[in-house]
Amino acid sequence: MKKVRVALIAGKMVGGGVESLLLEIIKYIDKETFVIDLLVDEDSKIVPEKEIKRAGVRLIYIPPYQKIIRYLFALKKIFSENKYDIVHANVSSINVFSLIIAKSSGVPIRISHNHNLISPNAGVLKNSLKRFFALFSNMGPNFRVAPTNETGKWLFRNKDFFVVRNGVETKKFLFEPNDRELIRKSLNLKDEFLIGSFGRMITSKNILFILKVIEKVILEGYNIKLLLIGNGPEEKKLKLHVLKNQNLKDKVIFLDNKKDIYKYYSALDLYVFPSTAEAFGMTAVEAQINGLECMVSKGVPNEARVIDTLFKKQRDYSVNKWAEFITNRNQTFDSLKRRSLSFEAGKKAFSAEKMVEEIEGIYRDAIEKN
Numbered sequence: 001m002k003k004v005r006v007a008l009i010a011g012k013m014v015g016g017g018v019e020s021l022l023l024e025i026i027k028y029i030d031k032e033t034f035v036i037d038l039l040v041d042e043d044s045k046i047v048p049e050k051e052i053k054r055a056g057v058r059l060i061y062i063p064p065y066q067k068i069i070r071y072l073f074a075l076k077k078i079f080s081e082n083k084y085d086i087v088h089a090n091v092s093s094i095n096v097f098s099l100i101i102a103k104s105s106g107v108p109i110r111i112s113h114n115h116n117l118i119s120p121n122a123g124v125l126k127n128s129l130k131r132f133f134a135l136f137s138n139m140g141p142n143f144r145v146a147p148t149n150e151t152g153k154w155l156f157r158n159k160d161f162f163v164v165r166n167g168v169e170t171k172k173f174l175f176e177p178n179d180r181e182l183i184r185k186s187l188n189l190k191d192e193f194l195i196g197s198f199g200r201m202i203t204s205k206n207i208l209f210i211l212k213v214i215e216k217v218i219l220e221g222y223n224i225k226l227l228l229i230g231n232g233p234e235e236k237k238l239k240l241h242v243l244k245n246q247n248l249k250d251k252v253i254f255l256d257n258k259k260d261i262y263k264y265y266s267a268l269d270l271y272v273f274p275s276t277a278e279a280f281g282m283t284a285v286e287a288q289i290n291g292l293e294c295m296v297s298k299g300v301p302n303e304a305r306v307i308d309t310l311f312k313k314q315r316d317y318s319v320n321k322w323a324e325f326i327t328n329r330n331q332t333f334d335s336l337k338r339r340s341l342s343f344e345a346g347k348k349a350f351s352a353e354k355m356v357e358e359i360e361g362i363y364r365d366a367i368e369k370n
Contacts, residue, residue, distance in 0.1 A: 003035045004367065007084045007107075009098050011091035012064065013044035015231065015257035016200050017282040018090055018115045021166055023048065024352035026055040030360060037082065039075075041065065045231065046257055065094055072101055079105035086363060089141075092116035093133040093155060099140025109366040112141035114155040119204035119277035119299075143366050145359075147280040148303045162362055165303060166280045167355025172262045173289040175342035177335055183267035187253060193224045193331045196268040198261060198283050199275075201232030206274040206297065208238065209317060213272075215247050216323040224326070229255045229264060265290035270329060274317070275299045284311070289349050291342030295325055306345045 008026070013019045026036050040047055042061040052059050060078060063070035075098055079087070086109040087102040089095035095112040102110045114137075118127050137155050138144075144161035146152030152161040184194070195214065199205055207228065214226045228238070235254075242248045258264065265271070271287035273296040281304035284294045288306040295312050296304070305311040314322060 004033055004086065004363065005082060005084045006034050006036050006086040006088060006363070007039055007079070007082070007102075008036055009039045009087065009089040009091060009095075010041075010044075011094065012041045013047045014200060015046040017166070017280070019046075020282065021115075021355075022090060023051060023055075024167060024169065025356055025359060026052065026057045028353050028356040031056055034360075034363065037084075039078070048259070065091065065097060068097070072097060075101045076105060079107055085109060086111065086366070088113060090115060093130045093137060096133050096136045096140055101140075103140050108370045109143065109363075110141045111143045111145060111362070111366070112137065112156070113145040114151050115147065115279050117151060117154055117277045117279050119275075123203065143362060145362065148301050150301060151279045162358075164355060164358045164362070165350045166282050166285070167350050167352040168282065168285050168289065169352045170289055170346045170349050173265060173286045174346050175291045175338050176263070176266045177339075179263040179266040183264055187227070187267070189225065189267075191223065193222065193269045193329070194227055194267060195224060195270045195272055195326070196227040196229070196264065196287075197272050197274070198229040198264070201228075201230050201234040201238060203234060204276050204299075205232075205234075206276050206299075206317070207234065208241065209319070210272050210274045210322075211238070211241060211245075211248060211252070212319050213274075213322040213326070214251065215245065216319055217326050218247050218251055220323070220327060222327060222331075224251070226252045227255070227264070227268065228252065229258055229261060231257055262286065265292060268292055269331070269333065270295065270326065272322075273297060273300050274322075278304070280304060285349060288345045289342060291338040291340070291345060293329070295322065306349050307341075310341060310345060 010022050036057045037060055038057050039060050039062050041064040043064045062074045065071045084107050087107045088111040089098045090113045092114045099110045134155055138159050144156045145164055146161055147166050242252045265287055271292045271294045273284050276299045278300045281300040284296055284304040287294050288310045293310050
């Protein structure tokens with residue numbers, strides 16, 4: 001049987017959730033059937049080249065979509081030369097460009113995978129551009145995928161789409177007491193109650209809000225620290241805010257993106273996710289698998305719930321209410337309870353292998369129909 005050639009369009013790789021999902025696809029997909037090329041913007045900050053090559057995938061750098069003319073010409077050339085059977089685009093509303101080029105190049109199966117939503121605090125310009133591109137989102141694809149119903153309906157409107165939940169490599173995120181000890185030691189922590197939030201530092205992640213919450217908890221006399229892992233355009237602003245604040249400057253730890261970020265969950269005592277709009281909320285799933293209680297905002301969809309006892313959704317963005325929730329936590333660490341919760345969540349979480357099986361199913365179904 002002739003192998004099926006697939007172009008996975010990643011956009012920018014900056015250490016976010018979409019990249020993790022794509023890495024799971026290239027790791028677990030049936031290599032006997034599918035040959036994958038991964039197309040990545042050349043201005044990406046974090047590209048795990050070794051991991052990609054180890055998976056037997058060809059990595060192709062392309063101009064960033066901001067340089068739209070170069071971007072379109074590069075795609076046209078790549079699509080024409082490689083004769084792909086499938087182009088699977090993962091840049092949400094920006095998929096319109098690559099999939100129209102794929103259509104004009106005669107690619108028979110064109111999949112638009114949306115990983116995004118409108119975020120209330122992302123800014124008028126950014127949201128206006130998203131809404132504008134969304135008007136044309138159904139011109140290129142003949143198959144559509146989203147992690148939740150809400151995410152699919154926002155971009156694809158009244159068109160049919162597949163819902164494929166984001167899967168996670170569950171074994172990697174299980175609680176590990178040795179990781180807890182080593183990471184906390186490296187961070188010079190002793191008995192502090194460690195709260196964490198991991199992800200790209202952008203406006204929609206609402207990190208400034210959680211800094212205000214943490215400050216209130218500190219002023220009430222609690223021995224806590226906040227660990228923030230990630231990079232992004234808001235990074236300098238957030239660091240400056242902490243530096244200028246006497247109550248926060250010794251209580252907040254900033255770390256760059258980590259390849260082994262899964263180890264850092266074990267060091268935490270509580271995970272917070274104050275985002276204003278999440279298409280799925282992958283780090284909440286990872287944290288629950290680690291046995292962590294997750295305090296999430298109304299902007300995180302219920303699809304990120306793994307077990308009820310760990311998924312604590314807040315109705316609003318009240319600093320006082322979030323602070324009260326934190327101060328009511330039992331700050332005595334219980335390793336046995338954490339292990340038990342981690343094991344329970346690990347069994348219930350949607351695995352990366354199952355996610356890739358569903359995506360393979362979409363590929364095979366599309367091939368049959370075409």
